[in-house]
Amino acid sequence: MMDDILATAVRDADQTEAVAVARGAADDCGPLLRQTGDGAPLLVVADENTWAAAGPQTSRAASSAGLQLAESMVFPASPTLYASLDNAAAIRDAITAADAAMGREVLPVAVGAGTLNDLVKMAAHELGRRYVVVGTAASMDGYTGAGAPISNDGVKITMNCTAPKAVVFDLDVTAQAPAWMVASGYGDLAAKIPGGADWILADAVGIEPIDEHVWKLVQSGVREALAHPRELAAGQPEAFSGLVDGLVLSGLAMQVYGGTRPASGAEHYFSHIWELDHLGADQDPPLSHGAKVAVGTLAMLAFYERFMARDVAALDVDAAVAAWRPWEEVEADIRRTFTGALAEHAVKETRAKYVDGDGLRQRLELLKQSWPATQARLEEQLVPAADFQQQLSLAGAPSRPQDIGLDVAGLKATFPKAMYYRSRYTVLDVAREAGWYDQLVDEVFANDSLWS
Ligand SMILES: [Zn+2]
Numbered sequence: 001m002m003d004d005i006l007a008t009a010v011r012d013a014d015q016t017e018a019v020a021v022a023r024g025a026a027d028d029c030g031p032l033l034r035q036t037g038d039g040a041p042l043l044v045v046a047d048e049n050t051w052a053a054a055g056p057q058t059s060r061a062a063s064s065a066g067l068q069l070a071e072s073m074v075f076p077a078s079p080t081l082y083a084s085l086d087n088a089a090a091i092r093d094a095i096t097a098a099d100a101a102m103g104r105e106v107l108p109v110a111v112g113a114g115t116l117n118d119l120v121k122m123a124a125h126e127l128g129r130r131y132v133v134v135g136t137a138a139s140m141d142g143y144t145g146a147g148a149p150i151s152n153d154g155v156k157i158t159m160n161c162t163a164p165k166a167v168v169f170d171l172d173v174t175a176q177a178p179a180w181m182v183a184s185g186y187g188d189l190a191a192k193i194p195g196g197a198d199w200i201l202a203d204a205v206g207i208e209p210i211d212e213h214v215w216k217l218v219q220s221g222v223r224e225a226l227a228h229p230r231e232l233a234a235g236q237p238e239a240f241s242g243l244v245d246g247l248v249l250s251g252l253a254m255q256v257y258g259g260t261r262p263a264s265g266a267e268h269y270f271s272h273i274w275e276l277d278h279l280g281a282d283q284d285p286p287l288s289h290g291a292k293v294a295v296g297t298l299a300m301l302a303f304y305e306r307f308m309a310r311d312v313a314a315l316d317v318d319a320a321v322a323a324w325r326p327w328e329e330v331e332a333d334i335r336r337t338f339t340g341a342l343a344e345h346a347v348k349e350t351r352a353k354y355v356d357g358d359g360l361r362q363r364l365e366l367l368k369q370s371w372p373a374t375q376a377r378l379e380e381q382l383v384p385a386a387d388f389q390q391q392l393s394l395a396g397a398p399s400r401p402q403d404i405g406l407d408v409a410g411l412k413a414t415f416p417k418a419m420y421y422r423s424r425y426t427v428l429d430v431a432r433e434a435g436w437y438d439q440l441v442d443e444v445f446a447n448d449s450l451w452s
Pocket of ligand 1: 189
C-alpha cells in the first residue's frame with residue numbers, strides 16, 4: 001500500500017520526479033541516475049562518513065549504467081560539516097569546475113544526510129541545475145522539501161530552493177546510520193501526530209481546510225512507521241522502510257500542498273525557538289532537528305491530553321468573548337515574552353491570526369458546532385503522551401526535556417513563546433481563545449511523572 005501512496009505522491013509533486021526506497025537501492029540506482037540526468041556525467045558530493053556509507057555503491061551503479069563520473073567532492077569527516085553559505089559556494093565552484101572538466105553540464109548527486117542535501121540543494125539551485133540525493137540516514141523530512149536551512153554569520157535562514165529531481169534511499173545504508181540520526185528521524189516523523197491534530201482544528205474553525213489527498217499522503221503510514229522503535233534502534237533494515245517512506249512522503253506532501261502545514265504544527269515551534277536559542281548547538285554533533293522536535297511533540301501531546309479533557313461542546317462563548325483581550329494587551333504581552341527582533345517577528349505573526357470579539361465568537365461557535373466530528377477525528381489522531389514517551393525512549397530518541405539540555409521550567413516557558421511564534425493556527429490558539437491557555441499549561445506540568 002505504501003508503494004502506491006509513494007507513487008501517487010511522486011506523480012503529484014511538482015519538483016521531485018523519481019523516488020527509490022529499497023534494500024540495495026544505492027547499488028541499483030544506475031538507470032534512475034541515467035534517466036534523471038539524461039545521461040549527464042555525475043558529480044558526487046559527500047563527506048568522508050557518507051562517502052563510506054554509500055559513495056562506492058552509487059559510483060559503481062553509475063558506471064554500470066554507462067555514466068561518466070567527475071572526480072568526487074568529499075569533505076573531511078571532521079570538523080562537522082555545516083550548512084553554511086561558504087560551503088554551498090565551494091560546491092557551486094566544484095560543479096562548474098566539473099562541467100569544464102567533463103565538457104558538459106554534470107548532474108550533482110548529494111550522497112549524505114540533511115546537511116549535504118541542503119548544501120547541494122542550494123548550490124544546484126543557484127546554478128539553475130537539478131540534482132539527486134542518495135540519502136544515507138532517515139534523519140528528517142527535509143530531503144524532499146524545497147527549503148534549505150543555511151546559516152550565515154550565526155543566523156539561520158531558510159533559503160527557498162528547488163527540491164531534488166530524484167531521491168534514493170538504500171535501507172541497508174540507512175539502517176547503519178548513527179543512532180542519533182535515526183532518533184532524529186523518528187522525532188521528525190512523530191511530529192505528524194500533533195501537527196495533524198493542529199490541522200484538524202484549523203479545519204474545524206474554517207481557517208485552513210484539510211486537503212484530504214495531501215492528508216492521506218502524509219498521515220497514512222505514520223502510525224505503522226512509528227510502531228517499531230526497538231527494531232529501528234537495533235538497525236534492522238526492514239523496519240526502516242516505513243520511517244524512510246514516511247519522511248519522504250512528508251516532504252513530497254509539502255510539494256503537493258505548496259506549504260509546510262501538512263508536516264508541522266506547534267511542536268515544530270518549540271524546536272525553532274530552541275534552535276534560535278542555540279540549544280545544543282555547541283555539541284558535536286550539534287543537537288539535531290528531530291531531537292528537539294521529539295520533545296516538542298511530547299509537550300504537545302501532553303497539552304492535547306489536557307485540552308481533550310475539557311468539554312468543548314459546553315464552552316461558554318459569551319464568557320470567552322467578554323474575557324478576550326484587545327490587541328494592544330496581546331502585543332504588550334508578546335513584547336514581555338520575547339526580546340529584540342524575535343519580538344517584532346512574533347507581533348507580526350500573532351497579529352495575522354488575531355481576531356476581534358465578533359471574529360472570536362464566530363470561531364468558537366464553529367468549533368462548538370463541529371465538535372462531535374472534530375473530537376472523534378482528534379481522538380483517532382492522537383496518542384497518549386506517556387505511551388509516546390515510552391516509544392521515544394525505545395527508539396533512542398530524547399524523551400525528557402533534560403535529554404536535550406532543558407529543565408522542566410525551560411520547557412514550560414517555551415509554551416507562551418510557541419503560541420506567539422507563528423501565524424499558523426494550532427491548538428495553542430484554540431486554548432488561548434477559549435480562555436484556557438494558562439490553566440492547561442499548568443495542568444501539563446502539574447503531574448510531573450512525564451517530566452521527572
Ligand atoms: Zn521537521
